[in-house]
Amino acid sequence: MLDGDKIRKYREKAGFTQLALGARLGISDRAVSKWERGLSLPSAENLLALSRVLGVSVDAFRADGDEGTAAPDAGVTACGMESLRELYKLGRGPSSSHTIGPERACLRFAGRYPTADAFAVTLYGSLAKTGKGHGTEEVIRKTLSPRPVTVRLDTVKTDLPHPNTMEISALREGALLARARVMSVGGGSIVFEGEREEVPPRVSREDTFSAIATLCAREDIRLWEYVVRTEGEDFFAFLSTVWEQMKRSIREGLQGEGVLPGGLGVERKARTLYASQHIDESPEVYENRTVCAYAFAVSEQNAAGETIVTAPTCGAAGVLPAVLYYEQKKRRLPDEAILRALATAGLVGNLIKTNASISGAECGCQVEIGSACAMAAAALGELYGLSLDKIEYAAEIAIEHHLGLTCDPICGLVQIPCIERNAVAAMRAKNAVSLASFLYETRKISLDRVIHTMKETGLDMNAAYKETSEGGLARIRL
Numbered sequence: 001m002l003d004g005d006k007i008r009k010y011r012e013k014a015g016f017t018q019l020a021l022g023a024r025l026g027i028s029d030r031a032v033s034k035w036e037r038g039l040s041l042p043s044a045e046n047l048l049a050l051s052r053v054l055g056v057s058v059d060a061f062r063a064d065g066d067e068g069t070a071a072p073d074a075g076v077t078a079c080g081m082e083s084l085r086e087l088y089k090l091g092r093g094p095s096s097s098h099t100i101g102p103e104r105a106c107l108r109f110a111g112r113y114p115t116a117d118a119f120a121v122t123l124y125g126s127l128a129k130t131g132k133g134h135g136t137e138e139v140i141r142k143t144l145s146p147r148p149v150t151v152r153l154d155t156v157k158t159d160l161p162h163p164n165t166m167e168i169s170a171l172r173e174g175a176l177l178a179r180a181r182v183m184s185v186g187g188g189s190i191v192f193e194g195e196r197e198e199v200p201p202r203v204s205r206e207d208t209f210s211a212i213a214t215l216c217a218r219e220d221i222r223l224w225e226y227v228v229r230t231e232g233e234d235f236f237a238f239l240s241t242v243w244e245q246m247k248r249s250i251r252e253g254l255q256g257e258g259v260l261p262g263g264l265g266v267e268r269k270a271r272t273l274y275a276s277q278h279i280d281e282s283p284e285v286y287e288n289r290t291v292c293a294y295a296f297a298v299s300e301q302n303a304a305g306e307t308i309v310t311a312p313t314c315g316a317a318g319v320l321p322a323v324l325y326y327e328q329k330k331r332r333l334p335d336e337a338i339l340r341a342l343a344t345a346g347l348v349g350n351l352i353k354t355n356a357s358i359s360g361a362e363c364g365c366q367v368e369i370g371s372a373c374a375m376a377a378a379a380l381g382e383l384y385g386l387s388l389d390k391i392e393y394a395a396e397i398a399i400e401h402h403l404g405l406t407c408d409p410i411c412g413l414v415q416i417p418c419i420e421r422n423a424v425a426a427m428r429a430k431n432a433v434s435l436a437s438f439l440y441e442t443r444k445i446s447l448d449r450v451i452h453t454m455k456e457t458g459l460d461m462n463a464a465y466k467e468t469s470e471g472g473l474a475r476i477r478l
């Protein structure tokens with residue numbers, strides 16, 4: 001007999017709200033609530049998914065069951081994965097939940113009321129407390145412009161459906177046309193209160209690297225070909241948009257000057273780094289300086305609230321474009337090769353998103369910068385034509401050496417240590433792929449296993465190091 005209280009216990013232990021768990025499983029928070037109150041039972045498919053997401057055995061949910069541990073390498077369940085369109089998102093930085101989410105909420109709401117001549121927005125919870133530093137107000141004004149907007153921050157109200165809640169009102173000649181409460185639930189995803197949640201469809205059956213690798217080996221296809229099979233033939237048109245925006249972010253970031261917003265006084269450095277060539281500079285130093293300049297360029301655009309592509313998040317958006325842009329210019333690669341690499345990288349990012357997390361607030365910076373590094377390593381592996389085993393090893397190395405990395409940005413701004421961290425991770429990705437290409441026969445740890453370990457490490461991490469501004473570098477006052 002299933003015990004709803006145990007579902008609640010393991011959900012809370014894993015750090016999920018009912019809303020977040022529902023979103024992960026592709027169901028509503030009300031369904032989760034009903035299971036926990038014993039008002040309904042999960043289907044067999046949802047029970048298996050629950051076991052995987054919470055990292056316990058199916059029996060653990062029985063009244064007389066014990067916890068056990070789901071075996072990530074076994075790949076016995078097949079919950080599948082969402083489309084990479086849900087991973088690579090174009091939007092304004094610096095934070096997917098604080099800027100891309102509110103931006104999408106405003107766009108959707110404004111689209112419903114084209115006759116509105118003004119808007120009023122109230123931010124609650126974390127959006128109100130850290131929204132100023134993240135530029136949430138600025139993004140809302142830019143998104144709804146040229147119509148006037150009043151933005152109010154309510155840091156007092158606590159009875160909220162989600163920590164990131166906002167209320168948007170559409171006005172016409174001073175009268176209220178409509179009002180909506182919207183939750184920014186992470187990764188740029190939004191939920192309008194009282195409306196049916198838009199649950200992204202699962203496009204693939206497989207959700208472990210071992211299952212995907214087995215299929216690719218059997219069918220003699222590369223990882224990017226697997227992605228095209230699951231996403232559809234038109235997927236490269238989408239990736240092309242992604243790549244064009246990544247290049248635009250680098251080019252514009254290299255032109256940027258001055259101090260980044262937020263009050264820390266952090267100067268943009270990409271332009272200087274890019275132009276600081278020594279007359280006798282070695283090829284190694286040139287490569288390091290140039291790749292880092294590209295990573296700075298995108299990360300500074302993100303910190304300035306400009307448009308970037310989440311890869312997999314806003315804070316880690318500089319790593320993947322930096323290594324790809326450098327390789328394309330150096331080896332004069334066609335865009336088609338880059339798009340294949342982007343598909344491969346996205347697959348790795350999606351595996352992490354599905355089986356662990358890509359939220360620094362949930363599992364620390366290891367899942368943002370560590371994931372971006374793994375994606376970049378996999379992308380380089382594809383560009384170099386490496387085997388499946390070597391690509392897996394490169395991504396595994398990239399994650400392994402980010403395990404435990406904390407999220408502690410100073411003043412909650414995605415600037416220190418985030419910007420430099422993108423540059424360091426870009427170079428680490430190059431290192432990981434180089435090691436993997438020589439040493440892959442000696443590897444002991446699978447990509448699935450290290451992703452599972454990253455999740456466990458993140459859940460064990462002290463909350464002070466998960467984007468709360470309470471520990472680590474975040475305690476420094478500049």
Ligand code: SF4
Pocket residue numbers: 315316360364365366368369406407408409414415417418421467
């Ligand atoms: S320190 Fe936190 S905010 Fe900065 S990149 Fe890492 S996860 Fe993102």
